[in-house]
Amino acid sequence: LKALAILSSDALSSVAYGPEQILIVLATVGVVAYWYSIPIAIGVLVLLMALILSYRQIIYSYPEGGGAYVVSKKNLGENPGLIAGGSLLVDYILTVSVSIAAGTDALTSAFPAIHDYKVLIACILVIVITLLNLRGVTESASVLAYPVYLFVIALLILIAVGLWNVATGQTPPVTHTAMGTAVPGVSLFLLLRAFSSGCSALTGVEAISNAVTNFKKPAAQNAVRTLSAMGIILAILFSGIIFLGYWYGISPKGNETVVSQIAAEVLGRNGLYYFVQGTTALILILAANTGFSAFPLLAVNLATDKYIPRMFTIRGDRLGYSNGIVTLGAASILLIVIFNGQTEKLIPLYAVGVFIPFTLSQTGMIAKWLKEKPKGWQGKMIINLVGALITFIVLIIFFTTKFTQVWAVLIFLPVMVLAFHRIKRHYEAVGEQLRISDDDQTTFALSGNVVIIPVAGMTKAVERSLSYANLIGDTIIAVHVAFDRKSEKVLEEKWKRVHPDIRLVTFYSQYRSLVRPLLRFIDIVREKSKDSNMAVTVLIPQFITSKSWHNMLHNQSSLLLKAHLLYRKNVIVTTLPFKFKK
């Protein structure tokens, strides 16, 4: 049940914005067109059923987790798999953006005073979720299940009270056009547009199929049962909201969501109303979190196949994971800011990012059935064929009716696929260069080690560096950069007295530059040592402070020097720790 709850948050939360999207399109014609929301909703429900049936089969076929990337790559080949992978990145970014934008809408509907700070609130929410994920909030934390229960309960109460009012005749239908009336200005194009907008209510139904491994045994059966239960709840909530919206004659408004308007009409602006808004905001935030949880699963797959940086394979150290999370958070903030936090402008991109993997998964399953032909494959294939066809048609509708809003995906996807290919090609070239051939053994012999020690003054740190240099070096050179002539002379004399046997080179830097003179000197030494096949090692002290905030008071110019030396070939950089006691 908990698995149901947490994995369903993505799908169920969609009813917070899906119905509204249909009304927004119909509102361009006028109130008279609202009755069309009922047949359009029926179309969405049919599509929902087709998707649920299709995903049942994916779950049974890929009990190890059937993400669109895996299914497409295995059955359709490399490039379809990569397109699915790229679309999933769009999907995850926009899962965060859309859910947070819609969650903020739920909050600002309840508290109109904060409406002006919508973008700020949305950005702060994304930052908080990003930080929580960096610290390692997992999808399995069972406390995360409660918002989902509460949301379902809240909406069921809302729908029940609403229907009771309708049944007892307390609320006569708002006088609007009777169902079936032909409305001038309503074209097929507009209806398709409204239908495709409504399909945003289906985003997230794929989540369960990706996480079959999270279920208790028998995992596949349990996952399928969960999927079906989720589909039924989603259908009830979606239909209920659509019907109440129609019956109460709700019009989409810029500053209040449709769900909020329905709740205010049905319940009044009392505690129950705030309960509905609060749980809606919570489940949407939870849905945003699924974007972060889904990302590393895809990343390990892509990284193992060498399409993205190798670091994403190292899950235990969370390095790639952290980079991914920060990128995800930053990208979704960027989108929220670009679209000024307007949910309805983000949704087309989101839906496209979801329906491309939908289509590819189903198509992959068709290819699988055609190849393997297991018992009863014809029936299974027809189910996936219907799923693939409908999702493909929805995609076409998207690109024809909302091209101005979704064209960016057509640029992003090829760029991503190209990047995937180039990264793989690079890794293969590098592997070739690192391979040892039989005659290489001798090339690496070194005849000695020149050690360069940048020196700021006569300190204990310098003494320690010298003792290590004596251990590892054949030639030792100390270098000092002075900002005034006087201190230059003082150091030179002191040095001669204490270390008469070690060479000190000093430079005077008129423009208070430390790193450039050092680099110039190191380059000269490097050139000279090349012929004699000597290694050149630069010794840099690293001060370790007892309080961590003190660290930013030290080592900054060392860091800068290191950053410059790191990408110089033939210069070896050695960092020598020096611990302060206080």
Place this chain on the structure above:
Amino acid sequence: LKALAILSSDALSSVAYGPEQILIVLATVGVVAYWYSIPIAIGVLVLLMALILSYRQIIYSYPEGGGAYVVSKKNLGENPGLIAGGSLLVDYILTVSVSIAAGTDALTSAFPAIHDYKVLIACILVIVITLLNLRGVTESASVLAYPVYLFVIALLILIAVGLWNVATGQTPPVTHTAMGTAVPGVSLFLLLRAFSSGCSALTGVEAISNAVTNFKKPAAQNAVRTLSAMGIILAILFSGIIFLGYWYGISPKGNETVVSQIAAEVLGRNGLYYFVQGTTALILILAANTGFSAFPLLAVNLATDKYIPRMFTIRGDRLGYSNGIVTLGAASILLIVIFNGQTEKLIPLYAVGVFIPFTLSQTGMIAKWLKEKPKGWQGKMIINLVGALITFIVLIIFFTTKFTQVWAVLIFLPVMVLAFHRIKRHYEAVGEQLRISDDDQTTFALSGNVVIIPVAGMTKAVERSLSYANLIGDTIIAVHVAFDRKSEKVLEEKWKRVHPDIRLVTFYSQYRSLVRPLLRFIDIVREKSKDSNMAVTVLIPQFITSKSWHNMLHNQSSLLLKAHLLYRKNVIVTTLPFKFKK
């Protein structure tokens, strides 16, 4: 003349928002109170004159640049100097925030369609200026003078046309309360509030006194002449706008600036109108830039006195400078976002940040005259006394009439002063620890070097590491972390064949963690080597790619390992470059 132009942008640009601030306060009572803007403006002009006279004396006394930090510290002592320094940080951050917010207002007044994207536009502008400053745009670039000329010309045309209309009777005054009428609801408190708001028009007049060294010889005379010229121009522009605003009966509006309304009334919405708005936006952007240019001057002073990290003293390498610029940009974006881009909410903070250094500078000058008593010191002291008194009174007015808006400064300043002190104390403690005493010489002797080489596989990079390890080490240990048992075995066998004399230690990491097992092993070796006084060196390969974007495909786990080792005492980290050919 160019110096005049660029240094004056900060001060002159203030007329874009100063007059409006007065009207915003008066508008809380109503149109009937607008006539008070005239006497209030006269008060502001008197204060302007006092400031100009005071700063003349500062320029003559500190021809090497008399920033408030230097003047206060030298004459009043450490803490007043640090308060001035902290206030100047507030000043610089808000110079950027306010100027950019006001510049965006000028743009959105001209193009109302982009009004909804105000915050976004402001943030983008700050980012662009930040990037330009990181790349090294200097205040001396003479092309930056033109926006100032054009702005002055544009406003002079606007004022001239407006006055012509008034003089020829084409524009009868809008029927509003005659000057001198007592208006119910106008309290002294309100008038003081309006006056302090108007003082925001004086922010930036100190800029010239900070940059006397930029002038041709005789620098002080030229600077003073420039200061006076700027004062006169500022007075003309300020009075002109106040008068036209009054005559045309302009009310402050949320979506259009007062200057834009005046320009639209006087000129009509034609090319000239857009010229006024465009040059206003440009000079405000230029004024924002002065915040970035002024910062490093203060930073070198504070860093030389050890109140902020030492890196800020190294100007040539631009490290501290870059950090400062990024911090400045980030802080001002933060403020813009927090205040939703509303100029009038940012201005009180800005004005406080400016008037604290104003007051401290003048007070410092008084102390100087009292101490040194040069010829005619009484007259000079009276001028600075008047300046100090008025600016102090303005400050008091700020804190009493706008406490709810400026209280944050009262928290920020003590925190900054405390931080300054703690940084200085830390640097002094550290200097003590690094000083060499006579009996230290022997403590650093090392008896040998244990070299640890993390190994990912049998590659050329490993061969090179081994050859360097042979050069510098007495004991060599290779370490491998395997994610599966099979690859672990394969490597072990291969290693035995190729390097039978070098010890290989392998670990199996179930959770795909690379860094943690390595760290654990290094810590064990470190413990063992402590007693025998051996150095422990970890050799880490650094792959250098030919294309820079390839770099992010490598070295990530090395970086992570290095980051962990950097702050472990007694572990020396050596980075060995390995260059890829493609």
